[in-house]
Amino acid sequence: MSNELKPNQLTEILVPPKGADTLHPKPGNLSEDNPVVLKHLRKLEGNSILTVRDLSREVVIELCKLAAILERFEIAPYHVLEGKIVTTAFFEASTRTRLSFESSVQRLGGSILSIPEGGVTGVKKGESLEDIGEMFNAYCDMVILRHTDTDSLERIQKYLRIPLINAGNGSGEHPTQALADWYALLKWRPSLADTKPAKKSEGLSLGILGTPGSMRAVKSFLLMSLLFKSKIRRVAVISEYADPFGADVIEDLERADIEYSVTNDIQKTLPTLDVVYMNSIAFLGESYKTLDSRYKIDKDSKLKKDAVILHPLARLEELSTTLDDTRHNLYFSQAHGAVFVRQALLSSIFGRLDRLPDAIPTVS
Numbered sequence: 001m002s003n004e005l006k007p008n009q010l011t012e013i014l015v016p017p018k019g020a021d022t023l024h025p026k027p028g029n030l031s032e033d034n035p036v037v038l039k040h041l042r043k044l045e046g047n048s049i050l051t052v053r054d055l056s057r058e059v060v061i062e063l064c065k066l067a068a069i070l071e072r073f074e075i076a077p078y079h080v081l082e083g084k085i086v087t088t089a090f091f092e093a094s095t096r097t098r099l100s101f102e103s104s105v106q107r108l109g110g111s112i113l114s115i116p117e118g119g120v121t122g123v124k125k126g127e128s129l130e131d132i133g134e135m136f137n138a139y140c141d142m143v144i145l146r147h148t149d150t151d152s153l154e155r156i157q158k159y160l161r162i163p164l165i166n167a168g169n170g171s172g173e174h175p176t177q178a179l180a181d182w183y184a185l186l187k188w189r190p191s192l193a194d195t196k197p198a199k200k201s202e203g204l205s206l207g208i209l210g211t212p213g214s215m216r217a218v219k220s221f222l223l224m225s226l227l228f229k230s231k232i233r234r235v236a237v238i239s240e241y242a243d244p245f246g247a248d249v250i251e252d253l254e255r256a257d258i259e260y261s262v263t264n265d266i267q268k269t270l271p272t273l274d275v276v277y278m279n280s281i282a283f284l285g286e287s288y289k290t291l292d293s294r295y296k297i298d299k300d301s302k303l304k305k306d307a308v309i310l311h312p313l314a315r316l317e318e319l320s321t322t323l324d325d326t327r328h329n330l331y332f333s334q335a336h337g338a339v340f341v342r343q344a345l346l347s348s349i350f351g352r353l354d355r356l357p358d359a360i361p362t363v364s
């Protein structure tokens, strides 16, 4: 096979349609003249990813750099995941996470066993998650689990002996969503990946419209943002709740020694933010709940001219579609990029980095 890398045809489709001003930062921003440091990615081989705490800053950056290469170039012919079987076990609804993981695997030549909802498994007959985990050892090489229960990870891991990726556990975490979030941010502002601390005046003001203690994507985004604390001036959480964090996140915030505040004054805070991360859906107890839904933004909201908006989606009324065709919209790029950053993660966990084409710039 020729060693020359061909452009990825998919990227043409991901360019916003003519007339739309939607942000679409180029993957080349992150990968040109910037070889992937393989030693950081090799640390992931055979690992499970249950929380952002399983990832270091170096690993996140190298995953995003590799994702940028996978986004730019046609990698399918190299069959990086050939012979690997991945089970997507989704016991809770999903559009993006399950399908982008499945797309990632299939575009790299691997195979998928797809469980789109728990009702098609023995759970319907009363089977335990523990026993299902034991069965998965024989059927596949990795499990990607979404479940309504925060303790589902420990339960399935009781007998599981293959890597497990947390695709959202109740109000717990969603670590690969945070990878997609930061992949979008690093393409938008590649200097966030360098090691030089930002001058205080140049650090990002990060705003969160949501409740990190109850919203798994928001919590994982905040935890991953702390890995980049040298580039962040302050974090402002706009929430209906006086204490929106939950004990474990507060400990991380305190340890990071980062300036943070909690407010319910969206009018005053919004115009000060460089990055706005928002969400309104939480899975709490037995059902979905809408939190912080009185905070809504649209194209007339008082955003900084260059502010970007991230949203893990699905959205409800908090994020107006009038923002879709504006320069604030980083959320579509964030969702699309998930395919590539998940490919980078799976290639690393499966120890298949050596199957990537030699033309990819890497250092050991």
Ligand code: CP
Pocket (backbone or CB within 6 Å): 093, 094, 095, 096, 097, 098, 168, 174, 177, 217, 312, 313, 314
């Ligand atoms: N971002 C996210 O988790 O979306 P889905 O619920 O559609 O997977």
